[in-house]
Amino acid sequence: MPEDVLSQIDEKVKNNKVMLYMKGTPDFPQCGFSAHTVEILRSYGFPFATDDVLANPAVREGIKRYSNWPTIPQVYIDGKFVGGCDILHELHERGELEPMLKAAFAK
Amino acid sequence: MITPEEIKQTLARALPVSLVETQDLTGGGDHWQVIIVSSAFEGKGLVEQHRMVNDALKVALGDQRIHALSLKTYSPAQWEKLGS
Numbered sequence: 001m002p003e004d005v006l007s008q009i010d011e012k013v014k015n016n017k018v019m020l021y022m023k024g025t026p027d028f029p030q031c032g033f034s035a036h037t038v039e040i041l042r043s044y045g046f047p048f049a050t051d052d053v054l055a056n057p058a059v060r061e062g063i064k065r066y067s068n069w070p071t072i073p074q075v076y077i078d079g080k081f082v083g084g085c086d087i088l089h090e091l092h093e094r095g096e097l098e099p100m101l102k103a104a105f106a107k
Numbered sequence: 108m109i110t111p112e113e114i115k116q117t118l119a120r121a122l123p124v125s126l127v128e129t130q131d132l133t134g135g136g137d138h139w140q141v142i143i144v145s146s147a148f149e150g151k152g153l154v155e156q157h158r159m160v161n162d163a164l165k166v167a168l169g170d171q172r173i174h175a176l177s178l179k180t181y182s183p184a185q186w187e188k189l190g191s
Contacts, residue, residue, distance in 0.1 A: 069154075070161055070168065086178050087153045 005062035013066075017104045018048035019076040021063045025052055033085035037073045040092050046101050078104035108136030109172040114164070121163035122147050125183055137174040148182040156180040 013019050018041065024030030026038045041048050053060035053072050063074055067081045075082045077100050082088065091097040111129040118124050118141075126144040141160070148156045157178050167173045181189065 069158075081154065083154050083157070087157060090153060090179070 005058045006066055009059065009062055009066045012049065012051065013076045014079045016049040016076075017078060017107075018046060018101065020048055020050045020073060021053055021059070021076075022050055022073040023052065023054050026050055030054055031073075033071075034073045037075060037085045037088055040088050040097070041075070043092075044098060044101055046105055077101065078107070109139075109167050110136070113167070114139065114141060114173075117167065118143060118160070118163050122159060126186070132175070132177070137172065139173060139175070140177040140179070142179045142181075144181045144183055144186045146183055148180055149184070150182075153180065 020037065020041065022029060022034035022037065024034055029035035029038055051059060053063060060072065063072065064070060067074055069081065069084065071084050073084055075088050088097065114129050115127045118127055122145045124143055124145045126142070128142040130140040132138040132140055143160060147159060157180060160178055160180060161168065164173060164176065168176065
């Protein structure tokens, strides 16, 4: 049931300070974009939760509907959609990612 | 696959672009990195900027002529700052 998937996603997004939907797992990413996203997040040392969309086709489609964003990986910080690999990379380079993470974990 | 000209024309029809630079990442014509400078990006967040580009290229993304798209979007002011 698609609505069930969306509410499962919503719960994970809201219950984790940082939630990453990716292909594969942090130690065994199955796509270069997911791997790079993990690398960026790990560089800050804050914990993050992940979900492997390849393990669940309903989540793979559901997450695209949830954010109205066509691609995976997708990063959520403090319950809000932040972007995919390109945007995370850009925020990282601009120095805007660390304040976002700090603010989320300060709460 | 899609040509750089098609990408540029499609974007120019949808947005007031002042610069579009394309790079074919694999040589196969379907994995692209595109740099876009547009006044329409002024004051908007990155998610919104990328959404505008994805929307403009929706058809080519949907029929897989573009399989992977890596974006760098800038407002004219941001772009100028990068160059200086």
